[in-house]
Amino acid sequence: MKYFWLAVLLITIPINAQQLNDEKQIGDIYKEALSNGKSYVWLNYLSNQIGARLSGSLQAEKAVGYTKSIMDSLGLDKVWLQAVKVPKWVRGIPEFAYLESGAGFTNNVPIRALGGSVATPMGGIKANVIEVQGIEELEALGKAKIEGKIVFFNKPMDPTIINTFEAYAKVANQRYSGAAEASKYGAVGVIVRSLNLRLDDFPHTGAMSYGNVPLEKRIPAAAISTNGAELLSASLKLNPNIKFFFRQNSKNLPNVDSYNVIGEIRGSTYPDEVIVVGANLDSWDLGDGSHDNGAGVVQSMEVLRLLNETGYKPKRTIRVVLFMNEENGLRGATSYASEVAKKGENHIFALESDSGGFSPRGFSFDTDQSNLEQVLGWKKLFEPYMVHLFEKGFSGADINPLKKDNIVLAGLRPDSQRYFDHHHSENDTFEHINKRELELGAAAMASLVYLFDTYGIITSNN
Amino acid sequence: MKYFWLAVLLITIPINAQQLNDEKQIGDIYKEALSNGKSYVWLNYLSNQIGARLSGSLQAEKAVGYTKSIMDSLGLDKVWLQAVKVPKWVRGIPEFAYLESGAGFTNNVPIRALGGSVATPMGGIKANVIEVQGIEELEALGKAKIEGKIVFFNKPMDPTIINTFEAYAKVANQRYSGAAEASKYGAVGVIVRSLNLRLDDFPHTGAMSYGNVPLEKRIPAAAISTNGAELLSASLKLNPNIKFFFRQNSKNLPNVDSYNVIGEIRGSTYPDEVIVVGANLDSWDLGDGSHDNGAGVVQSMEVLRLLNETGYKPKRTIRVVLFMNEENGLRGATSYASEVAKKGENHIFALESDSGGFSPRGFSFDTDQSNLEQVLGWKKLFEPYMVHLFEKGFSGADINPLKKDNIVLAGLRPDSQRYFDHHHSENDTFEHINKRELELGAAAMASLVYLFDTYGIITSNN
Numbered sequence: 001m002k003y004f005w006l007a008v009l010l011i012t013i014p015i016n017a018q019q020l021n022d023e024k025q026i027g028d029i030y031k032e033a034l035s036n037g038k039s040y041v042w043l044n045y046l047s048n049q050i051g052a053r054l055s056g057s058l059q060a061e062k063a064v065g066y067t068k069s070i071m072d073s074l075g076l077d078k079v080w081l082q083a084v085k086v087p088k089w090v091r092g093i094p095e096f097a098y099l100e101s102g103a104g105f106t107n108n109v110p111i112r113a114l115g116g117s118v119a120t121p122m123g124g125i126k127a128n129v130i131e132v133q134g135i136e137e138l139e140a141l142g143k144a145k146i147e148g149k150i151v152f153f154n155k156p157m158d159p160t161i162i163n164t165f166e167a168y169a170k171v172a173n174q175r176y177s178g179a180a181e182a183s184k185y186g187a188v189g190v191i192v193r194s195l196n197l198r199l200d201d202f203p204h205t206g207a208m209s210y211g212n213v214p215l216e217k218r219i220p221a222a223a224i225s226t227n228g229a230e231l232l233s234a235s236l237k238l239n240p241n242i243k244f245f246f247r248q249n250s251k252n253l254p255n256v257d258s259y260n261v262i263g264e265i266r267g268s269t270y271p272d273e274v275i276v277v278g279a280n281l282d283s284w285d286l287g288d289g290s291h292d293n294g295a296g297v298v299q300s301m302e303v304l305r306l307l308n309e310t311g312y313k314p315k316r317t318i319r320v321v322l323f324m325n326e327e328n329g330l331r332g333a334t335s336y337a338s339e340v341a342k343k344g345e346n347h348i349f350a351l352e353s354d355s356g357g358f359s360p361r362g363f364s365f366d367t368d369q370s371n372l373e374q375v376l377g378w379k380k381l382f383e384p385y386m387v388h389l390f391e392k393g394f395s396g397a398d399i400n401p402l403k404k405d406n407i408v409l410a411g412l413r414p415d416s417q418r419y420f421d422h423h424h425s426e427n428d429t430f431e432h433i434n435k436r437e438l439e440l441g442a443a444a445m446a447s448l449v450y451l452f453d454t455y456g457i458i459t460s461n462n
Numbered sequence: 463m464k465y466f467w468l469a470v471l472l473i474t475i476p477i478n479a480q481q482l483n484d485e486k487q488i489g490d491i492y493k494e495a496l497s498n499g500k501s502y503v504w505l506n507y508l509s510n511q512i513g514a515r516l517s518g519s520l521q522a523e524k525a526v527g528y529t530k531s532i533m534d535s536l537g538l539d540k541v542w543l544q545a546v547k548v549p550k551w552v553r554g555i556p557e558f559a560y561l562e563s564g565a566g567f568t569n570n571v572p573i574r575a576l577g578g579s580v581a582t583p584m585g586g587i588k589a590n591v592i593e594v595q596g597i598e599e600l601e602a603l604g605k606a607k608i609e610g611k612i613v614f615f616n617k618p619m620d621p622t623i624i625n626t627f628e629a630y631a632k633v634a635n636q637r638y639s640g641a642a643e644a645s646k647y648g649a650v651g652v653i654v655r656s657l658n659l660r661l662d663d664f665p666h667t668g669a670m671s672y673g674n675v676p677l678e679k680r681i682p683a684a685a686i687s688t689n690g691a692e693l694l695s696a697s698l699k700l701n702p703n704i705k706f707f708f709r710q711n712s713k714n715l716p717n718v719d720s721y722n723v724i725g726e727i728r729g730s731t732y733p734d735e736v737i738v739v740g741a742n743l744d745s746w747d748l749g750d751g752s753h754d755n756g757a758g759v760v761q762s763m764e765v766l767r768l769l770n771e772t773g774y775k776p777k778r779t780i781r782v783v784l785f786m787n788e789e790n791g792l793r794g795a796t797s798y799a800s801e802v803a804k805k806g807e808n809h810i811f812a813l814e815s816d817s818g819g820f821s822p823r824g825f826s827f828d829t830d831q832s833n834l835e836q837v838l839g840w841k842k843l844f845e846p847y848m849v850h851l852f853e854k855g856f857s858g859a860d861i862n863p864l865k866k867d868n869i870v871l872a873g874l875r876p877d878s879q880r881y882f883d884h885h886h887s888e889n890d891t892f893e894h895i896n897k898r899e900l901e902l903g904a905a906a907m908a909s910l911v912y913l914f915d916t917y918g919i920i921t922s923n924n
Contacts, residue, residue: 198897
């Protein structure tokens with residue numbers, strides 16, 4: 001009988017001890033993040049002293065220098081820059097647009113050129129407007145009804161979808177491919193309803209592509225604010241013959257040099273197993289890019305600081321990667337993945353934060369069933385911190401090129417309700433960041449990184 | 463063998479059918495709330511056309527009239543006012559305060575009188591300051607070190623507590639009882655650090671009480687902003703002899719007449735079983751009371767509208783109660799509970815929203831184990847809507863007087879991270895409300911009310 005109890009002791013004590021270790025380490029991470037967190041002051045500098053940092057801009061280069069200097073101060077084992085060629089697109093002088101219901105009867109409306117769009121002619125474009133609810137409607141209308149007109153893509157995000165990123169994904173092709181498609185039917189320009197669930201006056205820019213449309217057939221494309229879209233749509237119902245005028249002088253320039261910013265703590269036991277935590281360092285050129293994605297940048301750096309400050313010595317190599325050019329090219333992410341493949345590095349886990357600095361609700365995991373089950377076993381460690389959501393799903397654009405069989409990819413999932421009020425617009429500014437929410441996100445990320453470092457993945461050493 | 467399968471069919475089909483009904487009804491509620499919700503436009507009126515509505519104020523009476531007119535428009539079976547006598551406290555002319563490190567060397571700091579505080583003398587109070595970290599320190603200091611001074615209660619909310627309401631509860635007695643306790647040691651006034659986790663310039667008011675301190679011994683009490691508290695504390699460290707000046711002319715007036723606003727849909731099958739959903743209609747007199755608690759007011763009314771609009775016919779009587787005077791007296795809640803007891807009404811479920819209009823995370827339940835288990839069985843119905851937290855806990859001040867053996871009390875639990883940035887201050891304004899978050903709260907509440915109406919509680923008809 002005593003052997004039975006001995007066996008029970010041998011089995012249960014180490015398990016309980018390890019669970020207590022995990023609880024304590026995670027508790028220490030949260031305490032440090034919420035009492036001495038650095039993410040908010042770093043973001044203040046990135047947002048308010050540097051500002052918006054589109055790939056190829058002076059501000060993007062300043063952001064490279066600033067984040068490298070922060071990493072240099074964190075006592076990491078190695079900090080370096082990885083050279084990346086990035087596209088350079090510039091907005092030029094401010095856009096101008098109005099709708100005209102008759103000679104002299106005009107209403108100005110707020111627009112911003114979509115990222116990658118060509119300019120209008122210097123004098124602007126004035127034309128009739130045809131409103132559509134998405135690309136699918138173009139074919140039915142045909143060249144007869146589209147040629148010579150401005151196509152107005154006005155399909156709104158569906159407010160009944162709870163996860164706003166899903167609502168975004170359902171209509172984002174209007175913005176990305178609207179101009180390429182409309183040009184095939186002879187449209188002279190494209191105006192796209194901003195991808196925002198709220199009615200307000202901010203146009204939301206974002207990437208667009210002309211696909212294989214030849215240079216001379218490319219037509220200018222701009223986002224209109226949701227209030228502007230409502231006005232334009234209502235005006236067209238009253239009078240289908242109103243004209244729309246817009247002028248922009250955005251342009252694409254040759255590629256320029258830029259960098260991914262990388263730092264790592266070398267693993268003590270399995271240094272060749274690499275864990276990546278990262279976010280995109282570039283942003284769009286409106287607002288200051290606080291939620292998209294200064295938040296993810298400072299949270300990723302904070303993960304390494306939190307592990308260091310709580311005295312944790314990683315068994316595996318933990319690396320922070322700030323990827324350049326996620327917004328309009330993904331060059332940083334593809335260069336990083338190429339380098340990993342070339343060096344034959346073994347990445348076992350990658351975590352991305354690119355959904356805003358709001359209260360963390362959980363994580364999405366892009367992995368197989370056995371690794372998902374291990375992760376689900378950690379769920380209860382996060383419950384005291386109000387982190388409840390652990391589900392399969394896309395992890396993030398920058399770490400996605402690392403995808404292979406024996407890796408777990410994960411994405412931080414903050415509350416999504418306010419995200420598109422800010423995304424890619426002048427309303428994405430530091431004042432909309434809540435310090436505690438930002439810190440809670442960093443702490444949740446550091447806790448997950450700690451667990452993967454401690455337990456590895458199913459196919460790794462442990 | 464075929465009887466076996468028949469039995470399985472008989473058992474499983476109705477269960478699945480009912481579960482599908484529940485999923486459909488809850489889906490309909492969310493769709494209606496997110497596409498045609500009225501809570502946001504109602505709150506816009508309450509916040510921006512009426513504004514702050516402290517008990518006994520003209521605005522509180524306007525809020526009674528406005529919410530009754532909304533209820534009258536909802537097609538309820540009955541709408542009525544319940545008369546309540548409420549206290550009337552007025553702030554008077556703006557407060558003024560500075561700290562003085564020497565003749566002519568002064569720094570103004572933002573203060574606001576605490577609700578219920580007496581005035582200073584017309585010329586203000588100027589005195590030395592003794593800083594304490596909570597009421598507990600007063601006894602150790604004793605009369606010798608306190609007499610003739612202003613006591614500065616400076617214990618901050620603990621940032622490492624995840625649920626900010628718990629951090630609030632731990633230090634709120636400084637505000638509520640600080641003046642009563644300090645006066646026993648001869649203090650001439652009390653300055654209390656605002657109950658806010660953020661460093662900013664907004665003083666946060668709130669209820670205080672003199673307990674049984676006689677009229678002539680009552681000393682004035684005011685909240686200082688967190689930045690002001692940091693400045694005062696740092697200045698005292700440099701020079702313990704600095705003086706603090708403050709002036710306020712707040713006063714308590716005789717009780718006045720006011721009302722609870724009540725409306726109900728009568729139950730079709732069990733009309734004598736009453737379900738209450740409610741919130742406090744009054745607010746503090748700073749800001750416009752959007753998060754505390756215009757949000758709860760409009761969400762409670764929206765619950766009945768959502769049930770009506772989705773074509774749901776309640777089996778039980780569903781009643782919305784807007785309670786007057788939660789902030790500084792709880793007279794509406796105690797009057798309502800007395801009336802319920804006097805009439806012998808059978809209340810089976812009460813749900814309160816008084817934690818802000820932020821993204822709903824779940825509910826707290828104040829009930830016995832068997833009812834809690836029924837509720838936990840409904841948890842999966844809420845998961846698609848990102849509502850994960852179902853736990854035992856306090857439900858709310860206004861429904862608490864209804865507590866008895868056979869009732870379930872519940873409180874909506876929105877995300878708490880931003881709440882105390884706004885609570886009881888000039889920073890509690892409509893611009894800080896997100897329309898979708900407000901609507902998601904109303905939909906979660908309506909879904910829970912639907913389930914209690916459909917299934918009752920363990921001891922009720924069903």
